[in-house]
Amino acid sequence: MRIAMTVNGGAVELDVPPFKRLLDVLREDLDLTGTKEGCGEGECGACTVLLDGEPLCACLVPVARCDGGEVVTVEGIMGSRGPDAMHPLQASMARLGASQCGICIPGMVVMGAHFVDAARREGRVPTEEEVRSAIAGNICRCTGYVKIVDAVLDAVQGGEV
Amino acid sequence: MRGTRAAARTEVFSPHSLEAAVQLLAEVKEPVRILAGGTDLMVEVETGRSELPGLVLDISRIRDLRFVDEGDEGAIHIGPLVTFADVRRSALLREKAPALWQAAGLVGGEQIRNAATLGGNIMNASPAADGIPPLLAAETHVVLTSSEGSRRIPLFSFFKGYRTTVAKPEELLTEIVLQPLAEGAHAYFRKVAPRRAQAISKVVFAGRIHVARDGAAAVLKTARLGIGAVAPHALRLFETERLLGAQVLTPRLIEDAVRTLRSEIAPIDDVRSTADYRRAVAGNMLRAFLMAGLTRSESGKAGF
Secondary structure (H helix, E strand, C coil): EEEEEEECCEEEEEEECCEEHHHHHHHHHHCCCCCCCCCCCCCCCCCEEEEEEEEEHHHHCHHHHHHHCECCCCCCCHHHHHHCCCCCHHHHHHHCCCCCCCHHHHHHHHHHHHHHHHHHHHHHCCCCCHHHHCCCCCCCCCCCHHHHHHHHHHHHHHCCC | CCHHHHHHHHHHHHHHHHHHHHHHHCCCCEEEEEEEECCCHHHHHHCCCCCCCCCCECCCCHHHCCCCCCCCCCEEECCCCEHHHHHCCCHHHHHCCHHHHHHHHCCCCCHHHHCCEEHHHHCCCCCCCCCHHHHHCCCEEEEEEEEEEEEEEEEECCECCCCCCCCCCCEEEEEEEECCCCCCCEEEEEEEEECCCCCCEEEEEEEEEEEECCCEEEEEEEEEEEEECCCCCCCHHHHHHHCCCCEEEEEEHHHHHHHHHHHHHCCCCCCCCCHHHHHHHHHHHHHHHHHHHHHHHHCCCCCC
């Protein structure tokens, strides 16, 4: 099936089986290996990407669903503030040591950046509980949540906390 | 080979109109799977629990199936492609179907709520579906449509057994019609699972009661109760409702109701829980709901 979509701002056209998972298309056909496979069942959030602005698990999206759509992966979050510029959340995570083994981090970055951008747009500081609830679909098996939550709150407040 | 790759030859048909979708279902001879949000189907296929047939009907592009409306007659009409995230965004559902609104917030995580649809939750017919007990308590009907026309079925008689429904292969779920929470009535939702997000329920319970004061007594005018994960499919608890209907709400009546509920359900031992635990917890949920009703009514609040 021919699929035309936008990935991280660039137009992409592919001929792939319609039920191939977006996760596999990203990693194998587009060489975007930042997106990781954790559970492959929508439980862990490691493969979180944005499709038309909404966070989804790329392991649960048949690529046919993306035809005409706009996909943003962790690689796209990296460049979203200019070439090679980190998203404020990435800067906060790096500074606060929010990454341990790293497997959950691409998903955490996509989900967290989406949340940070929304909070900044609305001009309000979320509670810790709201942050925890926003990343409830992202599992960190190092259980390193405290620093991740701190980094999200730090990024919402401009990284100067 | 993993399932989604083995499905390399599967064709996907993604119509934009309901007419084209039901036409396809009417004409096609081979088996068809229907894809809405994909959160159940993709897992089933990937883990090899089921194989994709040669043809998948992807209904996700039919915009007319994604709506939440208040009908002239007061009922609430929901399109099957409404996602759990949509339910959370609906002020109407928050006010008039609060148990459903609460349940929607406890389904998966945000990634799942953005994809998973209420229609998919019903058609997948899992006994542990969190969306179904609140719909049962809201006296929901579902509308099934084929190229021949539509039929309306009460949700309590829609499920036939474990993951099976009365829907025919050529029918699509096209509308979910529920009753709004009555003025003065009270809704309840409770899910017991290992953690708050991303967890499949051990027991999931929803109810609506309407308590009225009659002098010193609290009279339970109506009770509507739905429960999941304690039988092959989600249940409306008719026997328990009958026992409670039009009775003076007392601690003794509540204990009778708890006993009736425990005999009305048929839980099993499985990987997530045991029959004994489920039976105990299901009764405790009903007791907590009814006791709250009694307390609220004794504290002199009008209705509740």
